[in-house]
Amino acid sequence: MHTIEQLEEMLAEHKEWQGKINFYRAEIDRMKTDLASAVMTDRNHYNMPNVEHYQNQFILQRDILDIMRHDFKQHENKIEAHSSNPVTNLAAAHQSEREKLGSFERYFKELRNEFQAFIHKEAFS
Numbered sequence: 001m002h003t004i005e006q007l008e009e010m011l012a013e014h015k016e017w018q019g020k021i022n023f024y025r026a027e028i029d030r031m032k033t034d035l036a037s038a039v040m041t042d043r044n045h046y047n048m049p050n051v052e053h054y055q056n057q058f059i060l061q062r063d064i065l066d067i068m069r070h071d072f073k074q075h076e077n078k079i080e081a082h083s084s085n086p087v088t089n090l091a092a093a094h095q096s097e098r099e100k101l102g103s104f105e106r107y108f109k110e111l112r113n114e115f116q117a118f119i120h121k122e123a124f125s
Contacts (some may be wrong), residue, residue, distance in 0.1 A: 002090060002091070006091075007083070008077060010079050013094075014076045015069075017064055017072055018069070018104060021072075024061070025062065027112065031112070031115055034119055035055065036121050037049060038051075061111065066091070068100060068101065068104065071100070
């Protein structure tokens with residue numbers, strides 16, 4: 001059984017995670033806009049395979065965020081119901097959710113860096 005303080009900490013962390021998901025969704029929207037602007041200046045269309053790659057990545061990452069948002073909400077519901085319906089391994093499940101977000105953040109940072117390098121390369125200048 002977890003203490004009220006532990007449960008409150010988990011719920012506070014969930015609120016932080018939801019904020020991060022909103023941030024990454026906005027980042028994807030911004031990068032999509034940047035990509036569209038860059039494509040408009042690409043007169044030779046040499047970059048179209050890379051453009052399509054990034055379009056696909058943005059769709060995929062948005063889907064992953066939606067799945068994580070759903071999973072986090074399900075876990076949050078378990079935390080909130082824990083006092084009346086105790087869940088075994090709640091802390092382990094919470095750690096797993098934390099690791100999912102951490103993995104997403106590492107991958108997204110790499111994708112964003114690659115995308116920025118692509119957008120700023122000479123072909124789009």
